[in-house]
Amino acid sequence: MRIHPECYPCFLRQAYYTLKLVTRDEVLQEKVLKRVMEKLACYEGKDPPPKVSHLVYGTITQETGVRDPYWTKKRECNRMALGLYPRLKELVEQSDDPLLAAVKVAIAGNAIDFGVGRSFELENLEIRGEVDLVVSYYEAFKEDFQRAQTVLYIGDNAGEVVFDRVLLEVMEGKELFFAVRSGPIINDVTLEDAYEAGIDKVAQIIESGSRAPGTLLDEVTPEFKEFFWEADMVISKGQGNFETLNDAPRRVYFLLKAKCEVVANLLGVGVGDTLLIKG
Amino acid sequence: MRIHPECYPCFLRQAYYTLKLVTRDEVLQEKVLKRVMEKLACYEGKDPPPKVSHLVYGTITQETGVRDPYWTKKRECNRMALGLYPRLKELVEQSDDPLLAAVKVAIAGNAIDFGVGRSFELENLEIRGEVDLVVSYYEAFKEDFQRAQTVLYIGDNAGEVVFDRVLLEVMEGKELFFAVRSGPIINDVTLEDAYEAGIDKVAQIIESGSRAPGTLLDEVTPEFKEFFWEADMVISKGQGNFETLNDAPRRVYFLLKAKCEVVANLLGVGVGDTLLIKG
Numbered sequence A, B: 001m002r003i004h005p006e007c008y009p010c011f012l013r014q015a016y017y018t019l020k021l022v023t024r025d026e027v028l029q030e031k032v033l034k035r036v037m038e039k040l041a042c043y044e045g046k047d048p049p050p051k052v053s054h055l056v057y058g059t060i061t062q063e064t065g066v067r068d069p070y071w072t073k074k075r076e077c078n079r080m081a082l083g084l085y086p087r088l089k090e091l092v093e094q095s096d097d098p099l100l101a102a103v104k105v106a107i108a109g110n111a112i113d114f115g116v117g118r119s120f121e122l123e124n125l126e127i128r129g130e131v132d133l134v135v136s137y138y139e140a141f142k143e144d145f146q147r148a149q150t151v152l153y154i155g156d157n158a159g160e161v162v163f164d165r166v167l168l169e170v171m172e173g174k175e176l177f178f179a180v181r182s183g184p185i186i187n188d189v190t191l192e193d194a195y196e197a198g199i200d201k202v203a204q205i206i207e208s209g210s211r212a213p214g215t216l217l218d219e220v221t222p223e224f225k226e227f228f229w230e231a232d233m234v235i236s237k238g239q240g241n242f243e244t245l246n247d248a249p250r251r252v253y254f255l256l257k258a259k260c261e262v263v264a265n266l267l268g269v270g271v272g273d274t275l276l277i278k279g
Helices: A007-022 A026-041 A047-066 A071-093 A098-111 A138-147 A160-168 A191-198 A222-230 A238-245 A263-269 B008-023 B028-044 B049-064 B069-094 B099-107 B138-147 B160-170 B190-194 B220-232 B238-245 B261-267
Strands: A132-135 A149-156 A175-182 A206-207 A233-237 A251-258 A274-278 B131-138 B150-154 B175-180 B204-207 B231-236 B251-255 B273-279
Touching: A007 A026, A007 A047, A007 B028, A026 A047, A026 B008, A047 A175, A047 A238, A071 A098, A071 A160, A071 A191, A098 A138, A098 A160, A098 A251, A098 A274, A149 A160, A149 A222, A149 B261, A160 A175, A160 A191, A175 A191, A191 A206, A191 B238, A206 A238, A206 B099, A233 B150, A238 A263, A263 A274, A263 B131, A274 B028, B008 B028, B028 B049, B049 B238, B069 B099, B069 B160, B069 B190, B069 B261, B099 B138, B099 B160, B099 B251, B099 B273, B138 B273, B150 B220, B160 B190, B175 B190, B190 B204, B204 B220, B220 B251, B231 B238, B238 B251, B238 B261
Parallel strands: A132 A274, A149 A175, A149 A233, A175 A206, A233 A251, B131 B273, B150 B175, B150 B231, B175 B204, B231 B251
Antiparallel strands: A251 A274, B251 B273
């Protein structure tokens, strides 16, 4: 999907939120915000928001020298999520349909996101797996899953990656590949997070090549591209991956929570709604 | 008070909100947002937010040709507020302390504001006059009021101006002057609004000379300046007037609702808190 006018105020809000993590120096904050606005004012493409987002966060890194503003928060998220892991496992094991229960757990994990600049309280969230799927292609998902030999699972955020592990564990027996970003961007999942979450115990971890908070197919590695086109089934987590892959000419299952008006309107749902859709 | 880094994302959000009122053309919306960012990126002053806000809204007018995007909404607000007027009057008349009740009514009216880009439902608001004044210099206000012969009341927004009328009516007997903006800016009160609200029945209406959503003392008319320095008592409504007059070297009573983090932090209160303070 292409960037929408509403994305610009959102980028600036995200930039300010990130700058607050990086520095208390208001003169520097103002300087960097102006540099971000300058870049956005000059931007003339029609790319998906995550590509432009990369420009925004890249400017913050460039101007402040801080490469990974969310590093500490990501560690904290992974630790909190790992604390919930036994409860999530139990939930899935006690379910009549463990695959569906695990899908819901994975989507519930998508509530963990700093990109949109809103706070969340993990303990209070839909972590009981009681998410309501407003739109659900679960039957098709299940059929395709049963037939699949190879599954490419494109991860989204730190913390959330522990919830993904729960879904991947239900999928054991298939050849599983878990894709992460190739560099730190917001709280998106990287190699370090995937290992911290123990994904390596259940899937092969690969880097996508994308350093944006999404999966830009014109920036991914040849290896990822092959997985993407050849895998029997592709599962994409989160809004950033949806924004960058929703037009891709192959079947992709998107598990996501609609986090802003722009995406919610595109999908015809409300902000905060959770979905399992077929792209 | 000076502009804060957090103001920039807020300006851009306001610009987008306003552009949605002006046009459905997303290409134009994007173009204007970029022009606004360009201007903000080049801005190097340390002015109060309303001065910069004037730059933002001025750019929207310049680029779209729409001089008063809120004109219709202002009419609607005045009409709705006039519908409430009998109820507000009754409330004050039944009170043991009509001056205090009217002060509370006037502050409650300050909840009507599009500038911050949040929606409001007039009917559900603190229109029952049951606002809690988190900080209140009412005793000093009352004393100064009793002594005063001339009172300058600096208005804030359309709709709200009807609530101001209720307070002005309690003040009858004094020489009352009601100041409005000299041009349309957001939903700020102008001559047209003041007349629509019937302010002319109770006070002399004057233009301040300011075309910003506040009162910039370096832009006001000589007439307003004289009123401002010579009046026995000055009452300032709303956040925009507070942001531009809080450093003025004379006693001003500010009646406002803290509408953003920046102002709430400065005042040591929470967002949404209502105050009667002495500057």
